[in-house]
Amino acid sequence: MNQLDTPLYDRLVQFAKQEPISFHVPGHKHGMLFEEETFFQTAALLDQTELTGLDDLHAPEGVIAEAQELAASFFGAKHTRFLVAGSTVGNIAMILGSIKRNQIVLVQRNCHKSILNGLELAGAKPVFLAPAYNEVKGRYTHPTQKTIQKAIQRYPEAKALILTYPDYFGTVFDLKETVEMAHASRIPVLVDEAHGVHLKAAKTLPLSALEAGADVVVQSAHKMAPALTMSSYLHLNSEYISISSIDRYLRMLQSSSPSYLLLASLDTARKYLATRTERDMEKLRTAVDALRKLLSASDLWDVEKQDGDWLKIVLRVHAGYQPRQLANMLESSGIYPELVTDRHILLVHGLEALSEDDLNLVRTAISDMEAPACIPPVQAAHLFSEPVQELAVSYAEMEEQQPVLTKWDEAIGCIAAESIIPYPPGIPVLAKGEIVTKQHVEMIQLWKNSSISFQNEHIEQGMLTYRGTNEGELF
Ligand SMILES: Cc1ncc(COP(=O)(O)O)c(C=O)c1O
Structure with a gap:
């Protein structure tokens, strides 16, 4: 396969050059209906739909299929899928396609909210693996091999191990060893590699998740490669999980009118990465x-x-x-x-x-830059008491309960009815279904005071909890 080829992008350019008459969607009619001075016009020339010769993301057999195969070949996957709703949709489809209701899943706790949302939609039973706190870096990184090993020993029936690699800050760990450990127990490894699409581009960068042997890998092409925002890849290289089970959910979750601009940018981003020397x-x-x-x-x-x-x-x-x-x-x-x-x-x-x-x-x-006024130093947060921890109550049980808005000081001891999400990075400090502790509340207050934004409607007043307060009392 020639990594210099960009079949989808080329076909779109060729089509635009024909100046065809549009009796079809989109309504901007090749950009002609935009006001003259907007920036949209050029881009709109490639903003096409499933016309003859332009293929269909949901049943690809032409230029989209070719572009996906080129990407699979470059990244080292059996199958690659183009995503037009970010790694968010990739993570959710990866989980729904791999895990059934009530199945146990081992999950790195400091994961992106899309992983937790996927687990909730699947009705899975997550077992959280606490990340280690790195005193030098001053933040949580990833679960230790010991924690992962302990979880596998305790839950050999787990249907998947879900990890984030690398993290937002570029920190990695020995993923190859972890994958080997999980595979030895026939547990597939699903990796949120949203921040690592570029790892294949240089030997001096860490090993990519596919190279480390992961089963399913999701990458935000738009984060580290030159692709348009929301363009992502999902790769599969697994003897445990079938691509058809993931495709089923991608067809449900992704738009029936996926953006050709995003798809074409996935084609050109792969070429860009493949041609870095x-x-x-x-x-x-x-x-x-x-x-x-x-x-x-x-x-x-x-x-x-x-x-x-x-x-x-x-x-x-x-x-x-x-x-x-x-x-x-x-x-x-x-x-x-x-x-x-x-x-x-x-x-x-x-x-x-x-x-x-x-x-x-x-x-x-x-x-x-001049030194600003000093503030009291920030204390290290220690949020995870147990290295391996199940949710306090299952998603199914939570469905039966009515959330109530609870003031911060009264929330301690309650079960969280919403995840509390500082954004960015979108990693919940408190996950729905966990017991709220004093440390959580202190951390949230500290972050609020540090002008960190939260994606929670009631963050100033408190949070949604399931009342009944003390652990186990309500359920
Ligand atoms: C670790 C991680 N996973 C997934 C996502 C979601 O990616 P996207 O923005 O492509 O939907 C993000 C976004 O910041 C992230 O940081």
Whole structure:
């Protein structure tokens, strides 16, 4: 297969050049109905529908099938599916296609909300694996091998192990060893690799999840590769899970009018990744190292030593400064970080080096930054008491109960009727069905005070809980 080919993108361009008359949707009629000065017009030329020769995502046999096969060949999968609703839909379809009602699933607890939503929709019985707290990094990373081993021994009947790899900050672990451990117990491994679509592009980047032997892998092409937002891939390479069971859910969950713009950007993003040479990537790494050095000149933070994905630059803000305030200063100089937590600012470097002008802008912004007023240092959070923990009540039991809005101080001891989700990163600090602890409430208050946003309607007043308060009392 020739990785220089982009069959879907090429066919769309060829079609647009014919200037066809549209007696079909979409209503913008090849962009002609947009006002002249909008940016939409050029893009709209490729924003097509399932016309003759343009194939159909839900029953591909032409250019979409070819583009998916090229992607499968590059990433090293038996099957690849193009997704137009992000890794969110990929994670949900991966779970629904692999797990049946009431089946036990081992799940890394600090996962994206889409994993938890998928588990709830499937009616699965999650067993959460607590991540270890890394004192040096100042955050939770991933469950240890010991925790995973313990969970497999305790739940040999588990139908899947679901992991996030790499994490938002580019941290990885020995996934190959973990997969071998799970496979030895005939447990398939499903990986949310939303942040790792580019790992195949260089030997100096961590091993990709497919290379590590994972069964199903979901990647946000739009996060680290040049693809349009919401474009993602789902790959399958498994003797345990069939692609048809996942396809069934993708057909249910994805739009019946998937965006050809997104699909074509998945085709071109794969070509982009496939054509990076080791030399390109080495030059990029040198540029990233230089930027890291430049950022290290500030005495407001330390630049974290990166032991995983070197495109992630983590600024560990010195105790006493509020990261959000520092990020605001960067933003006022036109520099926008990806994520701000109570301790870190995360910068995501692209797959090309910055221009000299942009580097100079960063240099000036850093040297102009003045130390803001000090705030009390943030205490380390310890949220997980048990390394391996089931939900306090099942999703089915929760269905029978009425959630009530509960003030924060009264919520302690109750069962959470909603996940509490700081965003970004979208990893629930408290998952629906868990018992609310004092540590959760303290952490949520601390994050609120650090200007971290939450995707919860009632966050100022409290949260939805199942009343009855104490553990087990209600159910
Ligand atoms: C770990 C992880 N998984 C899944 C997702 C969802 O990805 P998408 O935005 O492509 O739907 C995100 C989004 O930030 C994420 O961080």
